[in-house]
Amino acid sequence: MSRISEEQVKHVAHLARLAVSEEEVKMFTEQLDAIIGFAEELNELDTDNVEPTTHVLDLKNVLREDVVKDSVSREEALKNAPDQKDGQFKVPNVLE
């Protein structure tokens, strides 16, 4: 039985902002199905009374003093920009 459909793979690819060809949809459906099937072995374990671990250290909120420090200059921030205009990142039209 297939655990994940081609439609789901296309939806997930859209959420992940990946363009996928029909060929890739087939490949990912097959491979994700295998990986998820493998992951379902976790269901053998009863975890009803187990707390999830998000982090191994018992760190609480880490705060610092609110003081003004040097920050990245505009020139540095734009140094790696593929496209820029008037000191800002340039992107295609957002509204059509």
Place this chain on the structure above:
Amino acid sequence: MSLFDKKVSELHQLLHKKEISVTDLVDESYARIKAVDDQVKAFLTLDEENARKKAKELDGKLGSGEERGLLFGMPIGIKDNIVTKGLRTTCASKLLSNFEPIHDATVVERLLAAEAIAIGKLNMDEFAMGSSNENSGFFPTKNPWNLDCVPGGSSGGSAASVAAGEVLFSLGSDTGGSIRQPAAFCGVVGLKPTYGLVSRYGLVAFASSLDQIGPITRSVEDNAYLLQTIAGHDAMDSTSANVDVPDYLSALTGDVKGLKIAVPKEYLGEGVDKEVRERVLEALKVLEGLGATWEEVSLPHSKYALATYYLLSSSEASANLARFDGIRYGVRSDNGQNLIDLYKQTRSEGFGDEVKRRIMLGTFALSSGYYDAYYKKAQKVRTLIKNDFDEVLAKYDVIIGPTAPTPAFKIGEKTKDPVTMYVNDILTIPVNLAGVPSISVPCGFSKQMPVGLQIIGKHFDESTIYRVAHAFEQATEHHKAKPELEV
């Protein structure tokens, strides 16, 4: 005889006595790279001009009589997911093939403050996703012991460059075994520190709750020197632990009398190569001979670690890699029709298959309707795995087993089926989930390829694993073996 056959402490003495210069060390590095790197393919970017300039500058300081730190003038290679100011940092991804960071990672800052010399950036699996370096977006690194074999991954370039004598030591990163497994495959020493001991600031994030930077070296002693320099609290990393860093060198006493070792039966069972198991049992005999004792224990949730890891690390990766959209940096696609399409085209053209696969898996595991069944379930199983380690380490000083179930495999052997490749990390992954430290040291050979012994310790107890690793190293000859490359 290469200068890099010597330890840092010996080279330091030679520099101090002016028998060698920093320029000699840098020459050694680039000469070796020129001689063998077209075979090994460990480096993605070299920083030769700067390194030579820096060497000259340091040589000028040599005569002043002033006491220098131990890393002064020592040539180091840096994994290409650790940012270096003005020096191309690609994560072995086509998407970042033109990226020049505007700052140094904290570990790089600390190494440069100690006056070590950065030689260049090392190849890896793209965004550290892989166990063989075959997922590099540029070219695969080869194992110096047999060029038909993989060097392991994802820090394959880091381990291969040290084994091939191209640098004295290197930095790698370890999310599920990415320092230890390549160190084992290449016959060198690799440490994954306790989560939080070494700052992640400037390490391009893969799975933030698992990633750690660590040293790869020829000897345990050099490894301790390098960790000493990079460890310690960093205000720039909010997951950095505010703990005192002990003097690791003072732990290298050679004394393991009375040491209690746990050997998980799951680490010597099914799936572990017979000769790998034999090398580990021989190593345990050596440690017994030095006065340690060992007992078989169980880490009962080991078999669930792999699935837990792939769900959690891929989920974190899918969020972390969302930033690569071709807007602020990276290679932007020319084929985007509108903004959303631009993101999609940029990411599809820039990422390799394994990176896409993990982003897809992570996005799926985090998506509405599946979050509780996959992501949250995996977080709960992570607790069970961590508890296994806590229980065993409450009774024993260290846990010992193999680093990887087999020696280095052939290039192309496991690329067809992702799950087969993932199984290779079965003995290293639980350690990242538990957040404990672990080292891989050479413990002999199987079919002419190196085998790694894994020594796992308690949270922030790197000292004990260094003590055990060092005692073992000093009692054996394995670390003296070197690959022979045709020049």
